Amino acid sequence: MIKLTIDGKKINAKEDQTVLEAAIDNDIYIPNLCYHPNLKPIAACRLCVVEIEKMKGFPTACTTKVSDGMIVKTKTEELQNLRKNLIWLILSNYPKEVPPSSDLKKVVDYVGVNEILKNFTPKESNLPIYSEDPLFTRDLDKCILCGRCVRMCQEVRGVGAIGLINRGIDTFVGTTKDSSLKDSGCRFCRACVEVCPSGALVDKEKEEDKEKTREEKLIPCKYGCPAHTDIPRYVRYIAEGRYQDSLAVIRSKFPFPYSLGLVCNHPCEDECSRTEINEPISIRELKRFVAERDDGSWKEKLKIAKPTGKKVAIVGGGPSGLTAAWFLRLKGHDVTVFEMLPKPGGMLKAGIPDYRLPPNVLESEIKEIENIGVKIKCNKKINSTDELFDKGFDAVYLAMGAPKGWSMGIEGEDDPRVLDGIETLRKINFNEDVDLKGDIGVVGGGNVAVDIARSSLRKGAKSVKIIYRRTKKEMPAYAHEVEDALDEGVEILFLTNPTKIIKDKDKLKVECIKMELGEPDASGRRRPIPVEGSEFILELDRLIFGIGQSCDAEGFGVELNKKGRVIVKDEIQVTSKEGVYAGGDLVTGPQTVIWAVQGGRLAAKSIDKYLGGDGEIDQKLYPD
Template structure:
C-alpha cells in the first residue's frame, strides 16, 4: 500500500492507491452525489449518480467503483454529468411514490436530499407507479416497496455485513426489479435476525422501524433500548454476549461497572431493560434480569483486580441511610479516597433490601454478602445509629453529608378506624422482625393497595398462616404490581378486589371486622393532582377481615431534619448537583424522587457521589472498566428458527412448596439455559456501528 497524488476538481490530494475515487473524495470532505454507495458496503455503481469525468477516459466513470491511479485528474461537476445524474434520478423516481410528507423519513431522507441537490422533477416523464400494499405484517420492520429505488443497500448489508442473506433482488410480473425476501417468506419465517442493518442503510423510507420500537433521542443511545432504558446505563448487550460466549466472569464484571448490588438486582430489579427489549415485539423479551442473576451467582470476582481505589483525600463524608442509594454512594466515595461513615437507624444495613423486601424474593444473606464487598473498600457502617440533627452531625468533622433516608414511613389513609390496634402500615409490617414490633397475626387479613409492596405484604401474611385479600383502587390490568407478582399471589390463594375505594375500617368493640368499600367506575387526577373518583351508585359494602394493612404509599421520615428545604410533595429539594439548601449537604434516593426502584436509587447515587467528590476537590470520575474489551463481530450469520427461539421463562417453585416458608422461591438459570437465553439477543448494539451517511449539506466542498 502506497500513497499517490490525484486531483479532484482542482484540489491536489494524497491518496491511498487501494481506494476508489469516492473514498478519497469523502476523506477530503468533497461531495460526489451517490445513493447506492455506503461506506460500510462494497460498491456496485448501480445508481449511476456518482459519475465523474476522468481525464483520458472517453466515458464518464462511477466514482464508487473506480480505483485511483497516479496523476489521475477527476472532474465531478459539469452540465453533462448533471444531466446524466438527473436522468438516473428521474428513472428511479418514475416508480416512486409522490408524497414524501407521509413518510417517517421525511426531511431525513437521502433520496429527498438528492432531489433537492440535483433539482430533479418528474414532470417530463410518464409516471409508472405501481402501488403495492405496505407490508406491516412483519415484527419490528415495515416494508414499503412503493418507496424502494432498488439501490441494493439492504441486500448487501444483510448478505455481506450480517452474513444472513435473506434479502434478494427479484422481478415482479411487469419485470420490474424489487427487493424481496428469500422464497417470498415473511421475515421471521425466513430466519431474519432483526438486527436492523437493512433499515439503517436504507436511503429512503422503503424499510422502516415500526412505530414505538425506538424512542426519540440520541441515535447511538436509542438504538440500544435495553441499555438506554437502564437507569444506571449497564451495558446489557455486552454482558449478554459474554454469557452467550461462556465468559461468565467478564459478564459479571460488566454489571459491576455500574452497580454494586448485582445479585440483588438479579432478583428484584424492575426490569426496565426487558420492557424496552426489542425482541419483545418478536416472541418475548430476553430474560435479562435472570441473566444478570446467573452472572452474579457464578462471579469469581476477578473484576477486583481491575477496580480502582484512590489514595486518601483526608476528607470525611457522612451518609445518612444504608439503603441501595446510600450504600452505592458510600461505595464510590470510599473508592475515591474519602473516609465514609454510614449511619443506619435499624439494626441491619441495606434499607428496604434487608428490611422491606421479603426473604422469599430476596434472601437477607445475599444482601449481606454484597454489603460485605462495600465494607471491603473502606465504608464504615454504623447500625442502630439514628441521626437526629444534620447540624450536629456536621460538627463531628464531616466535610460533606449525604441524606439517603429513603421513604420508609408507611401512609395511613385518614379514614375512620385507621388507627385501630390491628390496623398496620406496610413498612412496619414488613420489617416487624427487624424492629421487634409486636404484630399479632389474624386469621383474615386485608391488604389495601395494588403495588408490589402491597403484594409483598399480602404474600408475607399468607406465609404466616392468614387468609389474605388484596383490595385496590386500580382495575384489573391497571395495578402497578408486576404481572408475575399478581399471578403468583393468585396461585397462592390470595383474592383480589379491584375498583374499590375505602370508606372506613369496620369494627366491633375496638376489634377490626372488615373494610367498608365502594365500587369505583373510574378515576383520574385533576390539574392539581387531586384524585377524582366516579363512584358506582349504591355500591357500599363490607369486606370481612380481622387485620388491615395499608399499602397505599410511603413517605420519607424527615421529622428530624427540619432545616432541609422540601418540595410541595414533601421530598428533599436538590439542585442539579444533588446539593440541598444547606452548604455541604447533599441528598439522593427515594427521599428526593419519591419511592422508586433499586436500580433508580443506584443510578442517582452514582451521580451524587460524583458531585460530592467534585465538591471535595476531586474530579468526580467514578467510571471504571472492570471487563475486557469485547470485539463485535458484525457477521452474525443465519440461524434456523431464530425468530421463534425460546429457552428460558421466569419461573418459581411450585406453590405447595413455597406457600409455607420464606425460602427463595424463584428458580435461576443453569449454564445451558443461560447461554441459550443469551443467544436470543438481537444484538442491537451492532446497529449504531454502521456508518451514518452524511447529507450533501454536511460536506465542506459540495
C-alpha cells in the same frame, strides 16, 4: 501512511484504504449511495466516480485503492454531468417526492439532475407498500436497488431474510421465500432500515415517540432503563456466550446486578421493541443469569482513583446511598455510609422478603462495596447535616428513603393489633418477634401489601386477606407477584375498603364497605366510590396497613415539599443547603430499586463535580 491529493488538497491515508474512505476521513465529500462502512464496496450506484491522473476512464472511489502520489479529481464538469445522468436514471422510476431526511435527497441536492429524455413517462411499477409488518414499513416504489439492505441482512447480520428477487427490470427486494417478514426469519433488528438511503424502509413512529432522539427510538430499552444500561450490548454478549463481559456491561452502571436481576421492575421490558412482534425479551432474567455466573473478572478493569482528600457522608445505606458510595469511592473520595438499622441495604434488606431477595445475594454485593474502601457504620442514626460537617465531611448525600408507613386515619386504628406494614416487614427480615398467627388482613394493593401477605403465610398465619379498594387491573403490585400470592392461598377482596375498627377482646372487627369505580384520579386510575349500604364486618386477629410510605427529613435543614420530600434541582440532586444532596425515595417518594439506584448515580456525578472532579463516574469494564 500514503500521501495523495484530492481536489488540490494534500492528505494522508492509511494503507489499503480506498479513495472514498480516505476522502471521508479527511472531510472531503464524494457523492455515493451504495457505499456503507460496514459493507464491502460494490460500486452499484457509480455515483462516486472520479478522475485519477494516469488512470483511464472514471474509476469508482469506493473500489479504487489509494497509492502514493495519487492525484484525484472529484468535481470536474465531465464528472458532474455523468453523475447528473446517473441521478436521472435513479429517479426515472422514483415517486415524485424524495424524503427530505434521506441520503438520496442529500445526493440529489448536491449533484442535480439532467433531463436525458424529455417528456419521458416511466412505466408504473405498482409495487406494494408493506405497512402491516411490525416496527417498519416497506415502500418498494422508493427502492433504488442499491443493495445495502440485502447485504446488511446477509453479510453482516447473517440472517438472509431478504434478497434480490427476479432479474433485470423486474428485480425488487423481497423475502427470499416470498413469505412475510416474520416467516422469512427476520429478526426485526432494523439494520436494513438503518442503511436504506432512499426512504423505502422507514421506522414506524408512535405519537409519543416524536419528541425522542434518534438513539432513543433505535434502542428504547436502554432509555427505558433509568440508569441507561447498555441492554443491547449485554444481551448480545450473552447470545455470544460472553457471560462475564455481559456482567461487566451491567456492572459499569451499578453495583447491584444480582439483586436487580431478582427484584427490578424491568421498565426496559415495557419499551422492548420485540413487544411489537411477540413479547419482550426477558431482560431482567438475563441480568440474573449472568450475575449467577459471576467469576469476578470484571474487577480486573476496575480502577480506584488516587485519594482526593475529600470526605463524603452518606446518610442511608439503601440502594441509592450505596450506589452513590460506590461511584464516589471509585472517584477517589473518602466515603462513609451511616445506616440506622443493624444491617445495610435499606429497603432491599428491610422491605423485600428473603424469598424474593436472598440475604446472601445482597450481602455479597454490599461486601464488594466495602472491599473498595467504603466505610459502612450501622446502628448509627444521623439527625442533622451540621453534625457531619462539624466532623470534617465536605459533602453530604441524604438517602434515608421513605421508611415510615401510612395509617388510614380511621376509628380504632390505635389498637396494638393494627400494624404498620413497613415496620412489620422490617421485623420479619431482621428475624425479630412479630405475631402473625390467626386471621390476617392486609390493606393495600402494591408490592408492600403483597409482600406482607405472602410473608404472613410463611410466618404461620391461618388465613390472609388483602383488602383493596380497586380491581385487580388497577393493582400497582407486580402482576406475577399477585398471581403467586393467589396461588399460595392469599385471598384478595377487591373493591373493598376498611372504614372503622371495632375493638373486641377476641378479634378485631373491621367494618368494610364495598366500592365502585368512578372517573380517573390524578394517578390515572379510576377513583373508588363507596357503595351506600354495602357495609360488612371482617373478623381478624391482625390488620396491617400497606398503603403507602412517607419520608422523615425534618431537622436536616433542607427545603421540603408539602409531602415532606426533599426538593432538589433536576438531575443534579442538589438541595437548598450548600454541599448537601439528596436522592432516591427521599426525593421521589416510594419508587422502585432501579430509580433509587439512578438517584445515587446522579448524586455521585454532582458531588464529584462539587468536590473538584469531572463527574464522569462510569468505567468501561468490558472489552469491545
